[in-house]
Amino acid sequence: MIPVFDGHNDFLQRMIEAGPARDRLWLDGDGTGCLDLPRIRAGGFIGGFFAIWIPSAPDPAADTHALMKQNPPFALPLPPEVPLADALPHALALTGQLMAMERTGTLSICKSAAEIRAAMAADRIAAILHIEGAEPIADLDALHLWHAMGLRSLGPVWSRPTRYGHGVPFAFPSSPDTGPGLTDAGKALVRECNRLRIILDLSHLNEKGFDDVARLSDAPLVASHSCAHAVSPSSRNLTDRQLRAIADSAGLVGLNYAIGFLHPQGSRAPMHGFEIMLRHLDHLLGILGEDGVALGSDFDGAEMPADLADASALQALIQAMLDHGYGRELTEKIAFRNWLGVLERSWGG
Template sequence: MIPVFDGHNDFLQRMVAAGPGRDRLWLEGDGSGHLDLPRMKAGGFAGGFFAIWTPSPPGPDDAMAAMLKKNPPFALPLPPEVAPAQALPHALAQAGHLMAMERTGTLAICRTAADLRAAIADGQIAAILHIEGAEPIPDLDALHAWHAMGLRSLGPVWSRPTRYAHGVPFAFPSSPDTGPGLTAEGEDLVRECNRLRIMLDLSHLNEKGFDDVARLSDAPLVASHSCAHAVAPSSRNLTDRQLRVIAESRGLVGLNFAVGFLHPEGRRDPMHGFEIMLRHLDHLLAFLGEDGVALGSDFDGAEMPADLADASALQNLLQAMLDHGYGRELVEKIACKNWLNLLERTWGA
C-alpha cells in the first residue's frame, strides 16, 4: 500500500464521547465514524493532524445542525465566539485522550519532522497535536504552554470569530471575502507561532485574514483541509488568487473529502466515484505544482463520499489517482511525502 499522511481529522471528539470505552474505541473500533486503529491500518493511514476543537454550545440557531440539513443556496450566520474558560476544559480533555492513545504504544505524538519519520518507520500512527480555533489560547503565555505540551499546528479560527481572526460562515455559493482581517492580537499570534515554528493552518480563515497571515508569516502557507473555489464555490474553498499566494510561499493545500465542499453545486448528497475529487486535485496541481498538494480528509468531522466511507477505503482514492494518469511518484507525494517535506520546511529537521 501507498502510505497516507492526513491533514485533518476530528477523531478526538469521538474519544471524549466514548468515556470509559475510549481505549476499546481506538484499538478495536465500534463500527461508527470514520477512524479507529484497525481501519487506519487497513487503509494505509500512516499519520496525520489530530484536531482539538471546541463545539459551539447548542441552541436554536445552531449553525452546524442547520448546515447538515440544508442544500444550497444557503448563508448561515456565524456562531458566536466561545470564551476561553469554556473552551479550555474541553481542549485539555481532548489533548489528554490523544496522550492516552500514545500510552497504548500504537501512536506517537510527534514534535519534529524526525519524530514523524521515526514513528512511521516503526509502524506507529504519527500524530500531530493541532488546535482548530484558538479559543483555548487566551494569550501568548498559553500558546507557549500548549507548545510545551506538543502543539505544532494551529488554526486561528474555526468558522466563528476569535480574539485573533474571523472565520468564514457556512455559505454556498459564496466568496471567502466575508469580513475583517486579523486583530492586533492575531498579528502577534502569527509572529509568535513563527518563532515557535508552530504551523499556521489557513483553512476556515476568511480572505482578509488569509492575506494578513501571508503578509506577516515567514513560513510556508498551509490550508490543511480545503478545496478549489473554482470547482465548488463554497466560502470554505480557496480562490485561484489564494492558491497562487500559497504557491509563491512553497506552501501546501490538503484536499478536503467533505462532500459539501467538493460538490460543484454544494450538495450533500452521497457522492459516488472519484471524478469530482480528481477535478479538484487537477485544479490544485495546476496552481500549486506536484509538491504543493496533499490530503486533508476531515474524517469524523464531515460527510464522506460513498466510495471513501472511512479510512479503510483510502487506497481506493489513490488507485483512482493512478487510473486518472497520475504516476506512482506523484501519488506518493500527494498521499504522504508532500506533508512530511512541508513540515520539515516549517519546523526544521
C-alpha cells in the same frame, strides 16, 4: 499500499464521547465513524493532524446540522466565540485523549519531522497535535505553554470569530471575503507562531485574515483541509489568488473530502466515485504544482463520499489517482511525501 499522511481529522471528539470505552474504540473500533486503529491499518493511514476543536454552544433558534445538510443556496450565521472558560477545559480533555492513545503504544505524538519518520519506522501512527480555533489560547504565554505540551499546528479560527480573527461562515455560493482581517492579537499570534515554528493553518480563515497571515508570516502557507473555489464556490474553499499565494510561499493544500465542499453545486447528496475529487486535485496541481498538494480528509468531522466513508477505503482513492494518470511518484507525493516536505520546511529537520 501507498502510505497516506492526513491533514485533518476530528477523531478525538469521538474518544471523549466514548468515555470508559475509549481505548477499545481506538484499538478495536465500534463500527461507527471514520477512524479507529483497525481501519487505519487497513487503509494505509500512517499519521496526520489530530484536531483539538471546541463545539459551539447549541443555538436554540436553529438546527445548525440540519441547515448544513440543506441544498444551496444557504448562508449560516457565524456562531459566537466560545469563552476561554469553556474552551480551555474541553481542549485539555481532548489533548488528554491523544496522550491516552499514545500510552497504548500504537501512536506517537510527534514534534518534528524526524519524530514522524521514527514513528513510521516503528509502525506507530504519527500524530501531530493541532488546535482548530484558538479560543483555548488566552495569550502568547499560553501559546508557549501549549507549544511545550506538543502543539505544532494552529488554526487561529474555526468558522466563527475568535480574539485573533474571523472565520468564514458556511455559505454556498459565497466568496471567502466575508469580514475583517486579523485583530492586533492575531497579528502578534502569527509572529509568535513563526518564532516557535508552529504551523499556521489557513483553513476556515476568511480572505482578509488569509492575506494578513500571508503578509506577516515567514513560513510556508498551509491550508490543511480545503478545496478549490473555482470547482466548488463554497466560502470554505480557496480562490485561485489564494492558491497562488500558497504556491509562492512553497506551501501546501490538503484536499478536504467533505462532499459539501467538493460538489460543484454545493450539494450534500451522497457522492459516488472519485471524479469530482480528481477534478479538485487537477485544479490544485495546476496552480500549486506537484509539491504543493496533499490530502486533508476531515474524517469524523464531515460527511464523506460514499466510496471513501472511512480510513479503510483510502487505497481506493490512491488507485483512482493512479488510474487517472498521476503515476506512482506523483501519487506518493500527494499521499504522504508532500506533507513530510512542508513539515520539514516549517519545523526544520
